[in-house]
Amino acid sequence: MAQSTIVAGKQKAILITANNQQIELDSTDNKQIINSELAQIVQSGSTLSYSKNDSIDNTIKAIEYNTLITPRGGEYKLVLSDGTEVMLNSSSRLIYPVVFNGISREVILEGEAYFKVTKSKETPFIVKANDVNVTVYGTVFNILAYSNENLIQTTLIEGSVGISLNNINLESEIKIKPGQQLTYSKDTRNAETKEVNTELFTAWTKGMFVFENEPINNILTVMSRWYNFDFEFKDESLKNQRFTISLGRYNNITKILDMISISSNVKFSTKGNSIIVSSK
Template identity: 40%
Template structure:
C-alpha cells in the first residue's frame, strides 16, 4: 500500500506522542519495511520536527541510534491510550518543516558572523515596554491611548469612557435604554500593556501583543468578550449574567473570579490559570471545571484539556511588572522578552533553546539586565547582528 507524505507525517507524530493506534502501528511498520531508506527518513523527520517544536523529547537524534530505539519500541506492548485526531495538525506540521528549513540557512549565515567577545549595547535594538494601546470605537474611529492625557470619550449609545492620567480606561454603566450591543476593541502592540474597567466593574489587564473586543454595555443573559494574546481578569460577580471569554475554540465561563488566559496566535496552546473562584472551560464539545491553584492547557484544534496544579504567581507576575521564571526554557524566556522589548532573538544552535533557568526580572529594567543575568548563569552569550539578538556560545 502506498501512503501519502501527509499520512506518514501524521503516523510519526502519533508514534512520538504515544497516541498511536494498533492500526497505525501496522501501517507504520508496513511503510518502514517497504524501503530500507525509510528508516533514515523516519529519523530525519523526528529530528526536523523536534527542532521546530512540533514534537519533543528526542535529544541529539542520530539516524542509527534513533532507529534502534524505534525498532525496539515497535515490538513492545503498547499502553491503552486515547487516540487523538491528528490530520488537523498536518498543515501546522508542514509549516514547521518549511520554517525549520528556512531558519537553518538564515542561522547558518548569522552564526558565521557571531562575535561573542565584543561588548554590545542591547538597548540599541530594543525598547522597554510601556503602557500603550489603540482603542477602536464602534464607528471605526481609532484613538491612541497615551500617557498623561485625561479625556472623556462618548460612544454612540451615550456611554462615557473615562481615560485618566494613569492611562487607564473606565466604562460607566449607562442608565439609558439599550437596544443593541455596541462594541469597542483595544489592541496592545508589541512592547505595550494596558488595563481597563468594563461597564460591569470587571477589571482587565492586557499583556503585550494582545487585543480584547467587548461591548461598552452588557445586555442579555451573558457578558461575552473576545481575547487574543494574554489577559488577566477580575470578573465582577453577577449570578444572573455569566461572563464568557472567547479564545479561539475555547470558552471560559465564570460568574465572578480571578484568572489568567494566554491565547497567543503564535503559540500552540491556550492556557487558563485560576487564582480564585471557579471557571468552566469548553472546547469542541469537551467541558471541564477548574479549581483555584490549577491550570488547564489545551492544544489548538484539540478537545482534551491537560490539568495541573501550578504556582499561579508564575503566570500572573507580568501584570505586576515582573518576569518570573521557574525552570523555564531559554527559548520560552526569549519569546516573552521579545514581546516586551520589541526585539527578535535567533539561536545559533538549537541546544541553547532548552537550557533551563529560574529567576525574576522587573519589566522596568532594560533588556541588558536580563541578558547579563542569563550569561552569568550558563555557558551562553548574546550578540547583535543587524537588528536581532543572537544566542550562541562564548568564543574560546
C-alpha cells in the first residue's frame, strides 16, 4: 500500500470548565495553572491534576463540574481531587466534580477510560456510563461505553466492583472479580459475565493495540478512533475475517495494514483520510 497521510494519535484534549471556558491541552513541558476557587488545577506534560484547596470545607453544597474531552486521535491522563487516576481514550468524554463533596464520588463517562480509584470505605466511587453504573471502593478497571456502539464492557483488573443496570429489575448489583468482564447489550438489555485476558482490554494504556481472533471490522473501528480515519468495505464479506495482532499504537498505519494484508486476502487503499477495504 502506498504511503498514507494518516498519522497516529497523540496526547491532546479539551477541558471545559464550570463557567464554560474551553482550554486546549497537549503534552507540553510547560506547566499551565488553571484558576479555580475550589482546587488547584495543573496541566503538566500530558496530565491534568486536581488538588482541593485547603481552605475548602469537606462538605461542599454546590458541586462544580468540569468536562474533559479527547477527540479522535487523542488521549489524556487525569488525576481527580481524591487522587483517582483516569486514562481517557480517543473520542471520549468524562464529566466530573472539580472537588468531591465528601458524600459521593460520581463521574459520567462516554467512550473509554481506565480507572485506578483511590480507596475510600466511606465514599464509594461511581462511574455512570449510559445504562451501566459501576460502583467501586478502590480498584483498577476499564470501561468501554461509546454511545454509537451497542456493547458496554466493564473489565476488572484489581479489586471488586458492583454493576447495576438501568431500566432492569435486579434485586442487587452484579459483582465481578478480577479477570472478569461484564458485557451489557443496549439492544437486548442482556448482560453476560465471563473470564477474559485483561491485557487485551487495557493494552491501549501501555501504548499497544492487542487483538486476539478479532474481526477486521472491530479492529478498524478501534484503530480509526486513534488514527482519526474513516473506512469502508467494498466487499462486506471481509468484515468478519479474524486476526490476532499485537503492535504499538504509534506505528505507521501503512505498516500495520501491510501486515494484515500480507497474511490474508484483504487489500487496503487510502483516499485522503479514508481507508477502502477490498478483496485481492
